[in-house]
Amino acid sequence: MKVVILAGGSGTRLWPMSREYFPKQFIKLKQLGESLFQKTFERSLNLAKPDDVLIVTNEKHKFLVLMQIEELGINFNENNVLIEPNGKNTLPAIYYAVKSAGNNEDVLVLPSDHLIGNEEIFVDTVNKSKGLAKNNLVTYGIVPKTPHTGYGYIMPGESFEIGNKALEFKEKPDEKTAKEYIKKGYLWNSGMFLFNSDLFVEEVKKYSNDIYTAFESEDIDEIYENVLDISIDYGLMEKSKNVAVVPLNVSWSDLGSFDAIYDEFEKDESGNIIEKSNIAINSKNNLVYSPTGKMVALSDIDDCIVVDTKDALMICKKGSSQSVKNIVSKLKSMEDERTQFHQTVYRPWGSYTVLEEGFFYKIKRITVNPKKRLSSQLHHHRSEHWVVVKGMAKVTVENEEYFVSNGESTFVNGGFKHRLENPGMVPLEVIEIQIGEYLEEDDIIRFDDEWGRK
Numbered sequence: 001m002k003v004v005i006l007a008g009g010s011g012t013r014l015w016p017m018s019r020e021y022f023p024k025q026f027i028k029l030k031q032l033g034e035s036l037f038q039k040t041f042e043r044s045l046n047l048a049k050p051d052d053v054l055i056v057t058n059e060k061h062k063f064l065v066l067m068q069i070e071e072l073g074i075n076f077n078e079n080n081v082l083i084e085p086n087g088k089n090t091l092p093a094i095y096y097a098v099k100s101a102g103n104n105e106d107v108l109v110l111p112s113d114h115l116i117g118n119e120e121i122f123v124d125t126v127n128k129s130k131g132l133a134k135n136n137l138v139t140y141g142i143v144p145k146t147p148h149t150g151y152g153y154i155m156p157g158e159s160f161e162i163g164n165k166a167l168e169f170k171e172k173p174d175e176k177t178a179k180e181y182i183k184k185g186y187l188w189n190s191g192m193f194l195f196n197s198d199l200f201v202e203e204v205k206k207y208s209n210d211i212y213t214a215f216e217s218e219d220i221d222e223i224y225e226n227v228l229d230i231s232i233d234y235g236l237m238e239k240s241k242n243v244a245v246v247p248l249n250v251s252w253s254d255l256g257s258f259d260a261i262y263d264e265f266e267k268d269e270s271g272n273i274i275e276k277s278n279i280a281i282n283s284k285n286n287l288v289y290s291p292t293g294k295m296v297a298l299s300d301i302d303d304c305i306v307v308d309t310k311d312a313l314m315i316c317k318k319g320s321s322q323s324v325k326n327i328v329s330k331l332k333s334m335e336d337e338r339t340q341f342h343q344t345v346y347r348p349w350g351s352y353t354v355l356e357e358g359f360f361y362k363i364k365r366i367t368v369n370p371k372k373r374l375s376s377q378l379h380h381h382r383s384e385h386w387v388v389v390k391g392m393a394k395v396t397v398e399n400e401e402y403f404v405s406n407g408e409s410t411f412v413n414g415g416f417k418h419r420l421e422n423p424g425m426v427p428l429e430v431i432e433i434q435i436g437e438y439l440e441e442d443d444i445i446r447f448d449d450e451w452g453r454k
Contacts, residue, residue, distance in 0.1 A: 001047055001048050001052065001105070001106045001107070001108060001130075002048065002052050002053075002054060002101040002102075002105045002106065002107045002108070002197075003044040003047060003048045003052060003053045003054070003107075003108045003109075003110060004053075004054050004055075004056065004094060004097040004098070004101070004107060004108065004109045004110070005037075005040055005041065005044060005053065005054070005055045005056070005110050005111075005112050006056050006090065006093055006094070006109065006110070006111050006112060007025060007037055007055050007056065007057040007061060007065055007112040008023075008056070008057055008058055008061065008084065008087050008093065009023030009024065009025060009061075009112075009113065010023060010087075011023035011024065011339075012324070012325040012328040012329075012339075013256055013257055013321075013322070013324060013325055014027070014255075014257070014258065014261075014324070015312075015314065015324055015325075015327060015328050015339065016307055016309045016311070016312035016313075016314050016338065017289060017307055017309065019338070019339065019340055019341055019342055020060075020339055020340040020341075021060050021061075021340050021341050021342075021345065021346075022064070022341075022342055022346070023061070023113075024036065024113055024255065025037040025040070025112040025113040026061075026064050026068060029261075029265075030275075031265045031266075032115075034072075035068055036112060036113045036114065036115060036255065037064075037065070037068055037112045037113070038068050038069075038071070038072055039115070039116075040110055040111075040112045040113075040114065041053070041068075041069060041072065041074075041112075042072065043110070043116065043119060043122070043123075044108075044110060045074075046119065046123045047108060047123060047126060047127075048108075050074055050075065050076050050077070051077060051080070053076075053080060054080050054082060054097045054100055054101060055080060055081050055082065055112075056082045056084060056093045056094075056096060056097050057081060057082070057083065057084070058083060058084050058085075058086070058087065059083055059085075062081055062083060063346065063347065063348035063451065064346055065081055066078060066081065066348070067346065067348070082096055082097055082100060083220075084096065084220075084224060085220060085221050085224040085225075086224055087229075088224060088227050088228065088229045088230075089229050089230050089231045090191075090231045090232045090233075091204075091208060091211055091228075091230050091231060091232040091234075091235040091236060092211060092214075092223075092224070092227045092228070092229075092230070094109055094193075094200075094232055095200075095201075095204055095211055095212075095215055096215070096220075096223075097109075098197050098200050098201065099201075099215055101197050102197065103197060103198055104196065104197065104198050105196070105197040106130055106133060106194065106195075106196060106197075107193075107194070107195055107196070107197050107200065108126060108192075108193070108194050109192060109193040109194070110192055111191050111192065111254070113254060113255065113256075114190070114191075114192075114252065114253070114254050114255075115251075115252065115253045115254075115255055115264065116250055116251070116252050117250055117251030117252070118249075118250040118251060119250075121248070121249065121250050122248065122250055125140070125246060125248055126140075126194060128162050129162055129163060129194055129246045130194070131161075131162075132160060132161070132162055132163055132244050132246065133194045133195050133196060134196055134199075135196075135199065135242060136195070136199075136242050136243060136244040137193065137195045137199070137200065137203060137236070137237060137240055137242055137243045137244070138163065138193060138194040138195060138243075138244050138245075138246055139154065139166060139189070139190070139191075139192065139193050139237060139243065139244070139245050139246075140190045140192040140193070140194075140245070140246050140247075140248045141154045141156065141186075141187025141188060141189065141190065141245045141246065141247055141248065142187060142188035142190050142247075142248050142250070142252045143187060143188075143247050143248065143249045144181075144182055144186070144187065144188050145251075146182075147175060147178035147179045147181070147182050148178060148188065149172055149173060149174060149175055149178050150172060150256060150257065150260070150322070151172060151188045151189060151254075152169060152170055152171055152172055152188070152189035152233070153169075153170040153173065153178075153181045153186040153187065153188060153189060154166055154168070154169055154170070154186060154187045154188075154189050154245045155167045155168040155169075155170065155184070155186050156185060156186070156187060156245050156247075160244060162246060163244045163245055163246035163247065164244065164245055164246075164247075165243075165244060165245075166237070166243040166244055166245040169189065169233055169237060169238050170186065170189075187245060187247055188252070189233070190248065190252065191254075192248075193232070199242070203236060203240050203242065204235075204236060206240075207235070207236055207239040207240055208228070208230070208235040208236055208239075210227070210228050211227060211228060211230070211235065214226045214227040214228075215227070257321045257322050257324070258287055258305045258307070258316075258318075258321035258324070259305075259318055259319060259321045259322075261273075261287065262287040262305070262318065267285075270283065270284040270285075271284045271285040271286075272284060272285065272286045272287075272288065272298075273286070273287045273288065274286065274287075274288040274296075274298075275288070275290065277293075277295065278290060278295055278296040278297065278298075279295065279296075279297040279298065280297075280298040280299075280301075281297075281298065281299045281300070282299060282300050283298040283299065283300060283301040283302060284302050284303075285302055285303045285318065286298060286301060286302065286303065286304045286305070286306065286318075287304075287305045287306070287318070288306045288308075289306070289307045289308070290306070290307075290308040291309065292308060292309060292310050294308060296308055303317060303318045303319075304316070304317060304318060305317070305318055305321055309342065309343075310342070310343045310344075311338055311342070311343050312338055314327065347374075348372075348450075348451045348453075349368055349369060349372040349373060349374055350366070350367040350368045350369045350372060350422075350427070350428075351366075351367050352364045352365065352366045352367070352432075353365045355431075357439070360435060360436065360437060360439075361433065361434060361435050361439075362433075362434040362439045363431065363432070363433050363434075364431070364432045364434070365429065365430070365431055365432075366386075366420070366428075366429070366430040366431075366432050367427050367428070367429050368391075368393075368420065368421070368422040368427065368428040368430070369422065369427060370422055370424060370425050370426060370427065370428075371422065371423070371425075372421075372422055373394075373419060373420065373421035373422065373450070374419060374420045374421070375419070375444075375446040375447070375448060375449035375450075375453065376396070376417060376418070376419045376446070376447040376448040376449075377417070377418065377419070377444050377445060377446050377447065378414075378415060378416060378417045378418065378444075378445050378447075379414055379415075379436070379443045379444060379445075380414060380415060380443055380445070381414060381436045381437055381438035381439070381443050382414055382434045382435060382436030382437075382438065382439055382443065383411065383412060383413050383414045383434075383435050383436060384411070384412045384418075384432055384433070384434055384435075385409060385410075385411050385412075385432070385433040385435070386404065386409060386410050386411075386412070386420070386430050386431070386432055387408075387409040387430065387431040387432075387433075388404045388405060388406055388407065388408055388409070388428070388429070388430055389406065389407075389429045389430065389431055390406060390426070390427065390428065390429035391406065391422060391424050391426050391427060391428035391429060392404070392405055392406070392422075392423065392424050392428070393405075393420060393421070393422065393428055393430060394420075394421040394422070394423045395410055395412075395418070395419070395420060395421075396418060396419040396421070397410075397412055397416055397417070397418045398416055398417055398418075414436060417447060
């Protein structure tokens with residue numbers, strides 16, 4: 001079996017926890033210990049070997065994918081990470097992966113941002129539905145615990161040996177309609193699929209020929225320039241005559257809002273989800289997320305969501321957290337970079353955190369992982385002063401190489417080609433002071449980069 005993990009995302013619904021360059025599937029919630037992506041990857045290994053897992057993502061998330069797999073201690077083929085030039089919704093992403101999976105393969109498609117309990121039941125259900133997937137596009141329907149207005153629904157019909165004919169896909173309903181769907185035995189649409197790769201290609205050719213034709217090209221940039229932006233539900237599942245739905249009776253959530261996070265995790269005796277280092281007095285039914293270490297104190301506050309990150313504080317009433325995306329839209333219209341980045345930004349070699357910035361200066365803490373190095377580069381508009389606070393740095397400036405130890409520093413003039421490297425076995429930490437009239441990340445000319453970045 002081949003497993004396809006969809007790992008794109010825009011990071012809008014859980015802002016400011018998530019950002020465009022760090023969407024929710026990569027966030028490590030304390031209650032989980034690992035990210036949703038890591039849990040999805042581990043789940044896939046119950047059904048396939050690492051070499052049979054394909055991950056569809058984009059350039060800005062590629063190294064988060066590889067870094068989080070590396071954290072799990074699993075050797076993974078970087079060529080199995082498929083890069084979309086731009087996001088065109090789920091049908092092109094899945095078709096891209098299926099074309100890469102090969103002929104006559106069982107293909108399981110998993111979103112990377114789902115939380116699934118009872119994983120033994122999940123694995124057993126997938127294995128039992130392989131026979132059904134030979135002649136049907138199988139989707140998995142979650143057996144609803146409550147009427148929910150945040151999910152689509154699937155109407156099951158004729159019974160098979162396992163599962164049912166999928167008669168109709170329903171959009172997210174209002175509360176009254178959701179209750180009616182529950183009474184009629186409808187299932188939540190999970191967005192997980194199993195099918196034979198040859199059958200899938202034939203069904204796409206029949207019902208979404210524009211997608212099929214676009215992928216006849218060998219040039220992925222040309223494909224994504226021409227391919228339709230369309231979901232697998234609209235483009236295929238609602239049209240095909242060979243669709244089956246298999247009930248999944250497991251705990252499941254896509255954690256698609258702060259309300260969903262509140263519903264999912266354990267509360268204290270006042271109904272709050274709050275760290276013990278924070279304070280809630282005469283306050284109940286709140287969700288407080290504050291990874292910065294700053295104390296959050298609530299008094300006489302009920303039914304609120306409080307999310308405090310280093311560069312943004314978001315407060316809203318429970319029940320309205322879906323509207324957080326409107327905040328993101330407003331910030332984007334202001335060209336505010338806080339929709340894209342946290343103060344800590346992850347790179348293939350490690351990460352950097354902006355500690356302070358002002359006119360003509362910026363201070364960062366740079367962490368370079370063992371045996372990793374930054375690209376060979378120069379900046380036209382800034383110079384950089386590096387102070388090593390942990391580890392040993394290997395520095396190259398033009399053609400000169402030298403080492404900088406803990407407590408020592410060095411200076412790199414603007415316009416000089418340079419490189420920072422960690423030759424050691426422990427993380428290298430450097431305080432970087434940038435000085436210049438322009439300090440943005442696009443003032444980088446790369447000459448050599450191990451990860452193929454431009």
